[in-house]
Amino acid sequence: MLTTDKVTVKFGGLTAVNQVSVHVEAHRITGLIGPNGAGKTTFFNCISGVYRPNSGSVIFEGNHIEGKKPYQVNRAGISRTYQIINLFKKMNVLENVLVGMHPRLKSGYLSDMFRTPSQRREEKAAYERAYEWLKFVDLQDHALDPAGSLSYGKQRLLEIARSLASTPKLILLDEPAAGMNSKEKEELDELLKRILELGVTVLMVEHDMKLVMGICHYLNVLSEGKLLAKGTPSEIQNNPDVIQAYLGGE
Numbered sequence: 001m002l003t004t005d006k007v008t009v010k011f012g013g014l015t016a017v018n019q020v021s022v023h024v025e026a027h028r029i030t031g032l033i034g035p036n037g038a039g040k041t042t043f044f045n046c047i048s049g050v051y052r053p054n055s056g057s058v059i060f061e062g063n064h065i066e067g068k069k070p071y072q073v074n075r076a077g078i079s080r081t082y083q084i085i086n087l088f089k090k091m092n093v094l095e096n097v098l099v100g101m102h103p104r105l106k107s108g109y110l111s112d113m114f115r116t117p118s119q120r121r122e123e124k125a126a127y128e129r130a131y132e133w134l135k136f137v138d139l140q141d142h143a144l145d146p147a148g149s150l151s152y153g154k155q156r157l158l159e160i161a162r163s164l165a166s167t168p169k170l171i172l173l174d175e176p177a178a179g180m181n182s183k184e185k186e187e188l189d190e191l192l193k194r195i196l197e198l199g200v201t202v203l204m205v206e207h208d209m210k211l212v213m214g215i216c217h218y219l220n221v222l223s224e225g226k227l228l229a230k231g232t233p234s235e236i237q238n239n240p241d242v243i244q245a246y247l248g249g250e
């Protein structure tokens with residue numbers, strides 16, 4: 001589904017991502033792991049259109065997407081969540097999901113003062129779909145709460161709901177379990193399985209090794225911007241380079 005070929009990103013003298021080539025298979029959960037500062041988020045930013053790589057290509061379903069704008073990447077079928085939570089904290093939970101759907105709606109209903117009956121029908125349908133996404137992540141009881149009032153773990157779920165609301169083929173999750181307690185992590189594990197069942201492919205950056213090793217079909221390990229290893233979770237757990245650079249240092 002997604003292939004990157006020798007993607008490189010430089011910030012001045014620092015090469016944050018150094019010739020990284022990975023494959024993401026459709027209908028799988030692929031993990032991207034590595035120590036802090038390894039270049040994981042920067043790599044995500046190249047896929048989602050936040051950064052244009054200095055060199056290398058990003059190919060999604062056969063089309064080059066490197067250098068495309070974030071909305072173009074989203075329209076092509078990729079959506080994402082952020083390591084640093086990126087919600088509209090004063091808007092309610094349901095409205096935050098509507099923001100994710102907005103590009104797909106025909107009329108700009110959020111700003112329209114005068115609405116035709118067909119716009120009203122479209123708006124009602126949008127609210128209903130947004131509510132369905134809240135149910136999907138089990139946040140329906142919080143629909144009218146301000147997003148900023150949710151616990152950290154629930155805000156991460158809301159980001160996932162908003163991201164799914166754009167009906168992507170591929171979702172990029174940047175540290176979805178960060179700030180979650182162990183019960184929330186178990187629920188996230190179940191949610192990831194439901195996302196796969198929807199037919200959505202997952203590429204995930206995550207530090208929680210229990211979650212990663214349990215749910216990912218395939219892993220890529222970044223260290224200092226370079227791809228250090230790739231393989232199944234058991235191959236990665238037994239890889240001496242990985243143990244040295246990352247797992248052993250935990």
Ligand SMILES: Nc1ncnc2c1ncn2[C@@H]1O[C@H](COP(=O)(O)OP(=O)(O)O)[C@@H](O)[C@H]1O
Nearest residue numbers: 011014016034035036037038039040041042043
């Ligand atoms: N916008 C930026 N400008 C300069 N340096 C950056 C920027 N973003 C990230 N970096 C640097 O690039 C490296 C990789 O960062 P990042 O991709 O956030 O790593 P990770 O997500 O693996 O923790 C780090 O050394 C970081 O300080």
Ligand SMILES: [Mg+2]
Nearest residue numbers: 040041042083
């Ligand atoms: Mg990061």
